[in-house]
Amino acid sequence: MNTVGQRERLTQQQVLRFFQDELNYRYLGDWKVRAYAAGPGTTAGRRAMAGLRGTISRALHQARAELIDD
Template identity: 65%
Template sequence: MTNVGQKEKLTQQRVIKLFTQELGYRYLGDWTDRANNRNIEEEILSKWLSERGVSAALIARALRQL
């Protein structure tokens, strides 16, 4: 790994730590090589919104806009 790559990986690890330990986010892992990798995981987002009482119509609208 190049020096730049090493620095990038360390930065990513710090960001992951911040989001999981300080902000309460769930880390889903490194999906770099995952098939069908997307910026928006519709199933996960839909479930999360639904659990918070968002209507199915509003969830569908949000997903279309994203």
């Protein structure tokens, strides 16, 4: 893995830890290795992404509100 890829992976791990530790999210593993993972071009994939966008939006809204309150 090149240095850009290594830094990207480190950043992803930091974001993952933030979601787990600060927002109490449960990590479901790396979905790219799951045989039944829905690709983004499929109906199931589009539904999953729509749900994820809503989840992320709520988490960001909550984090922003907490930062403003502090």
